[in-house]
Amino acid sequence: MLSIIIAQACCKGYLVRRRCLVARQALIKVQAIVRGHLSRLQYQKCRAAVVAIQSYARGWLVRHEIAKQVAAAVVIQRRYRSHRLKQQLSVTMTEVSEKCSQVVVSYNTIPVLLNFISSTNRSMASLHVIKVVLKILLNICKNPTHKKLVRFA
Numbered sequence: 001m002l003s004i005i006i007a008q009a010c011c012k013g014y015l016v017r018r019r020c021l022v023a024r025q026a027l028i029k030v031q032a033i034v035r036g037h038l039s040r041l042q043y044q045k046c047r048a049a050v051v052a053i054q055s056y057a058r059g060w061l062v063r064h065e066i067a068k069q070v071a072a073a074v075v076i077q078r079r080y081r082s083h084r085l086k087q088q089l090s091v092t093m094t095e096v097s098e099k100c101s102q103v104v105v106s107y108n109t110i111p112v113l114l115n116f117i118s119s120t121n122r123s124m125a126s127l128h129v130i131k132v133v134l135k136i137l138l139n140i141c142k143n144p145t146h147k148k149l150v151r152f153a
Contacts, residue, residue: 082124101140113137 104110113133120126 082128085125086128101136101143104136105140110137110140 104113113136117130117133120130
């Protein structure tokens, strides 16, 4: 009878050890699944943060580049408009003829020109107009016949 009890004890011990081994393997499998899931969640959060930082950085770079291009376009437009204004003014009044200077003197517009010089702002366009007005006045002063007719206010 003792041998049967010993055989039963060995059998029961074997079965319990096998159940424990199966339970341990199942527990290890569950732990691996949970750890993998947590790692994937952590990776997704980290990746989302990296993507957000990259998108902000790329957006800033694009906006910065666009701002530089807009500034360059403004410079080009300003220079073109100034050049166009200079051409228009040079075509109309750069070289004042004898007849034109006579008309300016005869209508006594010299005080108007002087008031114009004192009242304009000092922008690039106004400076160019002032330059043309000074050329007109210089041309009038060079002509000896106009010196007698000039009446300053």
